[in-house]
Amino acid sequence: MGKLIRSAIVMLLLMTVITGVAYPLVVTGVAQVLFPSQANGSLIDREGKPIGSTLIGQSFDDPKYFWGRPSATSPQPNNALSSSGSNLGPTNPALTDAVKQRIEALRAVDPGNTAAVPVDLVTASASGLDPEISPAAAAYQVSRVARLRGMSESQVRSMVIMATTGRQFGMLGEARVNVLKLNLALDGR
Structure with a gap:
């Protein structure tokens, strides 16, 4: 049971970093380079x-x-x-x-x-x-x-x-x- 909980926590942290930090930073960076006016409102x-x-x-x-x-x-x-x-x-x-x-x-x-x-x-x-x-x-x-x-x-x-x-x-x-x-x-x- 401890192994399953540890795997779930690691997966939660990994997905949080990927979808909550890395992906938004990449999309924001691409938008700032390709569409700076639109990206800034x-x-x-x-x-x-x-x-x-x-x-x-x-x-x-x-x-x-x-x-x-x-x-x-x-x-x-x-x-x-x-x-x-x-x-x-x-x-x-x-x-x-x-x-x-x-x-x-x-x-x-x-x-x-x-x-x-x-x-x-x-x-x-x-x-x-x-x-x-x-x-x-x-x-x-x-x-x-x-x-x-x-x-x-x-x-x-x-x-x-x-x-x-x-x-x-x-x-x-x-x-x-x-x-x-x-x-x-x-x-x-």
Whole structure:
């Protein structure tokens, strides 16, 4: 019996070292060499300081910025530690009320815009952290951003086009616009 226990303990220690230390170190080292930006969180730096990640949504509520998808995380929006959807179904009155409030907020900052509000501007993603919006959601906001920044709509529209990423491999997913990158490009102009 003692031999079996000793063998089990040795195997536990060996597997702990292999799977808990060696493997993570090798994978981290390979990732740092081959994909350094992604391995470090796809951070965006400005003047040597990280200001956000291209992978996690940022909250913008100033009307001169493009707004991203609403976040369902708590206690604050875009909280990566509590990534989750709202779990509100389509017949839930709380979801209906939240969507109505978001539409009212969009209409309040741009009362002249009578276009239909794209769904991704009023509903949270499954993770609650989506950093991107559809090109339609960006196009909906072009006139407001252009007016408040003193730019022409064509200038802002061309910046949206430059910030648009197509489908992966030309067939996977949908075209998308990273809100943080677009807003930083506008600020840098």
